[in-house]
Amino acid sequence: MTPANRPTRTDFLRGLAVAVAAGVFLALSGAFGTGEAAFATRLAYWVAVMIAGGLWGHLCALAARRFIDLDRRPWLASAVISLAIAGPGTVLVWAATGLFFFGALPPAGRIPGFLAPVLLVTAAMTTLNLFLARGRPTITHAAAPGGPPARFLERVPPRLRGARLLAVEAEDHYLRLHTDRGSDLILMRLSDALAELEGLDGARTHRSWWVARDAVTGAKRGDGRATLSLQGGLQAPVSRRYARGLRAAGWY
Numbered sequence: 001m002t003p004a005n006r007p008t009r010t011d012f013l014r015g016l017a018v019a020v021a022a023g024v025f026l027a028l029s030g031a032f033g034t035g036e037a038a039f040a041t042r043l044a045y046w047v048a049v050m051i052a053g054g055l056w057g058h059l060c061a062l063a064a065r066r067f068i069d070l071d072r073r074p075w076l077a078s079a080v081i082s083l084a085i086a087g088p089g090t091v092l093v094w095a096a097t098g099l100f101f102f103g104a105l106p107p108a109g110r111i112p113g114f115l116a117p118v119l120l121v122t123a124a125m126t127t128l129n130l131f132l133a134r135g136r137p138t139i140t141h142a143a144a145p146g147g148p149p150a151r152f153l154e155r156v157p158p159r160l161r162g163a164r165l166l167a168v169e170a171e172d173h174y175l176r177l178h179t180d181r182g183s184d185l186i187l188m189r190l191s192d193a194l195a196e197l198e199g200l201d202g203a204r205t206h207r208s209w210w211v212a213r214d215a216v217t218g219a220k221r222g223d224g225r226a227t228l229s230l231q232g233g234l235q236a237p238v239s240r241r242y243a244r245g246l247r248a249a250g251w252y
Contacts, residue, residue: 150199
């Protein structure tokens with residue numbers, strides 16, 4: 001994965017920073033009845049809980065992204081990831097609360113009482129992280145000198161092997177591979193292909209398009225939309241969602 005559907009290292013670090021910031025805020029506000037504890041104790045508690053929850057949430061997001069397109073269904077993704085985090089997260093908060101504030105685990109019968117606040121915080125954090133990630137185009141990068149080629153090239157049909165890949169266009173459950181020798185279809189989702197396109201310099205310009213950067217010959221703008229002109233006369237749309245990010249990256 002690498003995506004609009006694969007979390008990058010930047011996604012991970014941003015999520016970690018959001019978790020720490022949220023932990024500090026919750027400690028300062030004395031949220032959920034923790035205000036009576038010493039500030040140092042509740043700061044350590046909230047930051048530790050939020051980081052642990054964030055790490056578990058990252059794993060849940062990795063799993064969810066395999067089945068849900070975050071670009072198209074962010075609210076569904078947020079709900080699924082939040083529910084996946086909440087169960088183990090509730091047990092984590094139950095244990096941490098006892099150990100930090102009472103020095104021992106509370107009775108197990110109190111676990112359900114932690115579910116509602118955990119679900120509330122989890123839903124807020126998950127939604128924030130997902131929407132912070134929206135609008136950033138998925139960028140794939142050229143392979144390092146001597147590094148392995150993009151795995152996606154292994155999927156190119158035999159008659160197009162060795163051709164230069166210009167763009168990949170989603171058509172229902174298929175992908176149309178546009179090359180300098182023609183085009184062909186393969187059975188694959190674009191969200192999965194983005195992972196294997198790492199090793200080629202390009203970007204997702206639209207929910208249905210990935211474009212090789214060196215294939216772009218120009219850009220047109222009109223009606224608030226942009227279109228990239230590619231070699232061979234291809235026209236690749238740029239969605240409004242990704243337009244700002246692509247402009248910032250110098251694509252047009």
